[in-house]
Amino acid sequence: MSFSEATASSREILTGLHDVMASRTHAQAKLNRVVEIIGEALSSEVCSIYLLREGVLELYATLGLNQDAVHVTKLALGEGLVGVIAKTGRILNLDEATSHPDFAYKPETGEETYHSFAGIPIIHRERTVGVLSVQHADPRPYRDVEIEALQTVAMVLAELIANAELIDDSATDDEIARQTEAMHLTGQKLVVGMASGVAVFHQPRVNIEHTVADDVEAERARVYAAFGKMREQIDTLSNQAEFGAGGEHKDVLETYKMFAYDEGWSRRINSAIDSGLTAEAAIERVQQRTRARMHEIDDPLLAERMHDLEDLANRLIRIVSGQLGTAAQLGLRNDSILIARNLGPAELLEYDRRRLKGVVLEEGSLTAHVTIVARAMGVPVLGRVANIRRLIHENDELLLDVEDGSVYVRPSGTMIEVFEAKQARLKEKRAEFEAQRDAAPETQCGKRLKVMVNAGLREDVAAVNLAGADGIGLFRTEFQFLVSATLPRRDAQQKLYTDVLDASGDKPVIFRTLDIGGDKAVPYLRTETSKEENPAMGWRALRLSLDREGLMKVQARALIEAAAGKTLNVMFPMVSEPWEFDEARALFEAQRVWLEDRHHMLPHDIRYGCMLEVPALAEILDQLLPRLDFLSIGTNDLTQFLFAADRADPRIADRYDWLSPAILRFIRRIVRETTAAGVPTTICGEMGGRPIEAMALIGLGVEQLSITPAAVGSIKAMIRSLDAEQLRGRMDEWLAEPPPDMRQTLLDWAEQRSVAIA
Template identity: 70%
Template sequence: MPKAAAAARTILTRLHEVMASRDSAQSKLNTVVEVIGEELDSEVCSIYLLREGELELFATRGLDQSAVHVTRLGTGEGLVGTIAINIETLNLAEAASHPDFSYRPETGEDKFHSFAGVPIVRRERAVGVLSVQHADPRRYDDVEIEALQTVAMVLAELIDNAGLVDNEAVSGANEQLTEPCQLHGQTLVRGLAAGSAVFHQPRITIEHTVAEDTEAERQRVYLAFDKMREQIDNMANQAEFGVGGEHEEVLATYKMFAYDEGWSRRINEAIDSGLTAEAAIERVQQRTRMRMRQIDDPLLADRMHDLEDLANRLLRIVSGQLGTAASRGLREDAILIARNLGPAELLEYDKRRLKGVVLEEGSLTAHVVIVARAMGVPVLGRIRNLRGHVREGDPILLDADSATAFVRPAQSVVDAFEARFTQNKKRQAAYAELRDVEPFTRDGTRIMVMMNAGLRDDMPTLALTGADGIGLFRTEFQFLVSSTLPQRERQTRLYRDVLDAAGNKPVVFRTVDIGGDKALPYLQADDIEAEENPAMGWRALRIALDREGLMKAQSRALLEAAAGRTLNVMFPMVSEPWEFDAARAIFESQLKWLREQRKRVPEEVRYGCMLEVPALAECLDDLLPRLSFISVGTNDLTQFLFAADRAHPRLAERYDWLSPAILRFLKRVHQATVGRQVDIGVCGEMGGRRLEALALIGLGYRRLSITPAAVGPIKELVRRIDIPAIESAMNEWLVNPPPNMREALSEWAKAHEIEVD
């Protein structure tokens, strides 16, 4: 028996001549089954193609010719239908013993015992089946099966070019991925969205399968492997792969596959059979996908998914199609599908068309999530085998509030979703009417409702929402979306533009918070390293004080941008008073230099800090006299208090913001500022949720800085609150916590006619 490559190459050589002929498509298929039957010494060779939702016998050698275009099987019906719906290979010594066997008397196949069939796949979907049969009961050898699988790839191109199958079959509308599907993941950014699925990195369509020059194709693969391995070796500094233990595990697996000789050997063998470089990679991928469907072990399945992802990377390199969907532009409302994303990649998309994002990975602390939240784009993450459930162009309803995506939804789901969407629109319209209304409580207390930002494009939202100002401007966004370290002049232009856009409203600039989970690829590896616990590692102010040049450039940029105005600057991740003092000293030294140079300087510089590290709460009495303001960062504070990584999927929703531990801590911090000339507020997601905001106001907080989308709902909430009533309730609960603080607060709100959902 010849080797698989030799057998396939012989068949492909003859098929190449068939495809180049001027014969009709039907004549070509008739010749194809004869060629395959002869070369594999098989008594029967048949081709079934998907037409009008059924698999129609199009050509055969060995079966009754009168059955051609007469015998039809539904997808999932008989052995042929089973191969098509599962996109799998069958190899049976006794066909009738298989539970899905279906006898068709018009074919005259009763005398044939052995059966082998492979799917004919085009653009990841089965558009037909190639099968062989033999009178003797025997399993076909592996080399014969591999030859059939290789030939099936060439047939897919022939069939597609000849228009022999339904267009929807070629584009992927087979029964396997036409049924409605619900995907459940982890809410990363709340919200509702509807649109068509768009793959961030679209799969490459193989247009040419038969090689003209085998050695030239082999060299293309060698060069692609070299480039891919170089990418993998540099991947430790790429933000798209996350950080910590998970990052190391993914990287180790990728390296293992990238340098796996067995994988490259299989691709070379496919090239030996006569396939182009792209077709050879796809041929091996098909084999991988078939194996994935047979794996029950979730760990092994994950590893096979890694290989699939790596093969897609190799395919993009060898084909030269390295761009993402953003480079093509979005033509309609879209739900972006990706394994993971970096913030710069997200910002490449048209914000008018990008309605939502669904990720295989993703975490609450990933900076792409922060950017998405600032853009008002809902994000759902942590969905295994996402691309195995979704096709390009599928309609998707994204309900990130309930951590669910409805793919190809039924009409009843669409109707219910549209009703919710309409209700949300009405609420947003009602909130928009409050844009110019100052948020006073029922007892006449003014609450400052500010918004978080980080991009120049965020500034128009300030006027649209009616927020009191920017309570947190994340300066690191400029660093995260830049391919190189932003020069001081670029920073100055951004800060000046932000202040100009804000007008008379205050802007609080937080100095750069990079490092840890916000690694910058363009910094040297010894500057920012992967850490086991990045949230509590070398980040934010810790980096800025160690790399004084970074802080000096930013302080100078901020001071020059705020010339003639008030500058509010806030330092992140302060753990002890001396860190604040050191950071302030850098600003003061730059301010002194500017004055000596007779440069314009701010009329006033107000210094503040983030309280995220619990240790700082124990030193507030020492630090407060030197502060103008303080902002409690509830996101990091929560994970530090509970020693729980918010990026961990099992812990993300485990600890409640309305836990007595959090509320008592926040109350104690607020009490420490009473009687001091220090403004205190909260910035973080906690203040943007109505029930949590109610609790914060009950604890004494009068300034909230939140995501822009939450400004309207919180302003509306404020107008319903009677502060003495909620303060009394909170004080009682802090002394004697109820079994469920969230439930107790919800019941209190309902009794006082305050909607908190």
């Protein structure tokens, strides 16, 4: 079956279904006729419809299976192939059904003579309500065009089933729980902060009431008009100067704008209209295909691109249907916490900043475009909160504490008291930290330490002075690459680096060269190699840059020219052996000479350092130290490599404590070696931003920390209350004979000496 044949089959089926839906026969007769129409159009030997009733999938109509099995054959969610489709919401396409591990034989159906099987979820309002399946005696997989036709039919079936009142509206376990009691839900910390307000549902999706078109050309005209209006809206958003010139969020919106003008997307919607769908149904049909693809993608960046496309599709459906009533368009009346499955960056920008206090998402990620924009807006965001849209009501009171990874729904009096008390304490702490902003991080024993910040956005640089930090100990240059649809040009890179250096003034900035690849893939730097099983330990960071030499040369020139007349600090990530550092440094030096020969202004000094994240480097560090100007220990990657514990795996990420004697002994050995060699060493990573962990690091001899800006105040307060010399002696004793609980031992020691562990 060709694409045109699939479109013709879809149109033939939809025409037949239109007549069935308009007929006055009862629901069972309609479904019986539906399976006949589909079977005839697709030359299918079996076509069956299963509906979800009271939590069980029931065979409601069939062509090809025994009629005696109708209303008799039943499958639990997750049972058999049909049950798996209903539970996961995903398509199955098998040339041999019995070979699938979830195959369940039901003798009353008489299906033993059929080998091939394809099943499509029937989805109504984002919920699977049934399954449409086809079978053949010949063992062959169904072609993509056939699956496309079945997906189109399943969409129309959802409308028919809903109109026939066959949707099972009985409450699920989650909905039973959604009453009036207080709840505490947890999620992933995306943008840290605290906020309170009423729950407001973003509601970006429109319920599609009619799926079969009466006039295809009229539907096409509606889509063309909607595309024009949507593109006008996106152009307006991308031209807003909300945050001043430039910024990574601007790159995000340019990528978003690119999708709005994508001809391939509009062409697929046109093809869906050709099959006989209404404009709204055609847009939704294309999006169902996108969602199915998204489930198969492990690449977080590409998945994020898919989310942007979904945002645009929701916007397009609202325009074409005339239902523009999102919470943003209707306006926020009170302080509000926005609830959504996911958000696109442009959708977030439409909200009133005075009323929008926070966001809670069912999905979301740290590198999501909406997270980048929310951070620039200063809006706290909690992600990965399972079933949030089912567990709460519109206008429920919410307390959002992203620092704790929590949202409190319909809070009790006790919850409110605890929340308000924490807010009050944080306000007091902020006032204390603000008062000490210009105070040096000097210990009680007179040791001046350095507290620097990690950054990755142009806007982050302002935090250096606001927090009273000593500079930027880690500027992640990859952020500019992660939010861009194409490889950032040299002039764009240079402008970013120039802006960062200018904003930093006399305070140092350490630029880490690109750490992309592996689990931070970008679509314009893809390889022909197979998917990496362990991306964090794969083709990434310096390994990628040395392999793609042109990439590093462009970044080197951009950095060198941006630092003209200043000191340039360059740090190479993921160094495993000295030769990698040597090659990277030689590449930078070659670019410096190239620019010098052409009479470009140069930095008055270039200092070269590297990150120690790979444990192997510690074993040969003595060979590398004479060539280093500075060293940074990346505790995030180092810890996962030392313990063979993937920090992206929630089952393992928190299993190993940063205060384990193993990691502390390892860091102490490195610090002693670098101190003896006179090489300044900085701790970069979350470990240094936690007061008790930072205290332990200082006890090991660490004198420089680079941490998140929000942690600077509490770390400086801890340092100023600490006698570092006294602690170092105790740390040596504890590491010689580790106590049963190192964390508690350190906490007790700090409490006894009034060390400020916030």
